[in-house]
Amino acid sequence: MSKSIKLPLQMVRSNALVGPAAALFVSANIANAANLIFNMVFARMMGPAAFADLTLLLTLKLGILSFLGALQFAFAELTAKENQVQQSYRRAHALSWRSLKFSLPAMFIIIALANYISGVLNFSSPLALCVLALAIPFFLPMVIYRGLTQGLIDLPKIILSIQAEWIIRLFGSLILWKLGFGLAGIAAAVGLSIIAGFIFSTRKEDLQLLSSRKLSRLDPQTKALGVVALPYLILQIAQVLVLDSDIVIAKASFSPETAGLVAGLLLIQRVFFFAFLSSSMILQPLVAKRQADQKSPQELLLLLGVIAIITVAAMLIILPNANLIVSVMLGDEYLALSSIVWISALTGAVFIGSHLCAIYKIAQGRGFAALIILCFSGVQLISLSAVNHFFPDIGLETYFSLKLLIQIACAAVLIGTILMPLKKDKLAR
Secondary structure (H helix, E strand, O other): HHHHHHHHHHHHHHHOHHHHHHHHHHHHHHHHHHHHHHHHHHHHHHHHHHHHHHHHHHHHHHHHHHHHHHHHHHHHHHHHHHHHHHHHHHHHHHHHHHHHHHHHHHHHHHHHHHHHHHHHHHOOOOOHHHHHHOOHHHHEEEEEEEHHHHHHOOOHHHHHHHHHHHHHHHHHHHHHHHHHOHHHHHHHHHHHHHHHHHOOOHHHHHHHHHHOOOOOOOEEEEEEEHHHHHHHHHHHHHHHHHHHHHHHHHHHHHOOHHHHHHHHHHHHHHHHHHHHOOOOHHHHHHHHHHOOOOOHHHHHHHHHHHHHHHHHEEEEEHHHHHHHHHHHOOOOOHHHHOHHHHHHHHHHHHHHHHHHHHHHHHHHOHHHHHHHHHHHHHHHHHHHHHHHOOOOOOHHHHHHHHHHHHHHHHHHHHHHHHHHHHHHHHHHH
């Protein structure tokens, strides 16, 4: 084998990212495929208008988890840097119990305001919102224990949690829907999937410990967790704005049928984004453990290269087969999306590139990268809202093309912030 081939192979084999990232990639994409099947089945059974309601319900759930995901990444960073396993488990136990001070009031507030929230969002089932709210006390413990397993790079627990969540959501939703419980039944299955994700993130000893209310004191590092979480929170807010704001605009401004088409496009976008999101769960603790003088973005560039190759291959499949893909994934009622589906897919892939760049910089202690993504997400929201207001007949293709261009600009800026210092270092030598 020639040196030109051996060198890249040796780099990949020696890279601590590759094995865990590959395992998580497979696991996450099994869950991603199950999520796709979930949406394919319900898009057909419900029709575009009702499917828009389901998408909005799932968007609310993803929005909550996205915001709480900031704590997951912050807890993972703290766990990775300290590398003190037992202390990290005690900290997770203490935080999980204390989280009830916030989650229980939030649950009752959402239940009390369910009718009002449903009216504002043009959502047809306040009962479904109440049912989903019942799972809120488990949201924070789930992200805390997932952050713990992420920081420890405990692959079996991470994978079990991911798989348990989709199994309960998919099969529970199908059973409860067939039994006639409607959207509220799906909300119950989604809530149960959150509980399952929490349980499978823990060990038997953790569940026994959680049954005890003897809480250890919070050390200064834990009290400062909010500061560590802030840039991750900014990134999560930006993620919600980029990926999920379209369905809110569509439900408020478009006809129910058009809102259903937008829901279908967002499904395609999420498939590409979440297909690669799991890699950030390995990249972040690896970068956080590094010494301050280790500046090489080798792992990040490897991930971005793999994503680019897979995305190009996917585009070569999607472009000539758009009608077939839309028909299989969503049904014939969504065939109007055939000329747009590649735009939505590419947007998801571009944004995951930006997301990984931001995770890399934040784990290095440079939170400004999250502000860059938030700035571009604000530009996207304002631009698309303005275009929709002043040009209501603009069409979905132009609407989503503008979104793609904004996200390409964001990715270019973030990659530039990573590569430019490396170039300066080389020139200085």
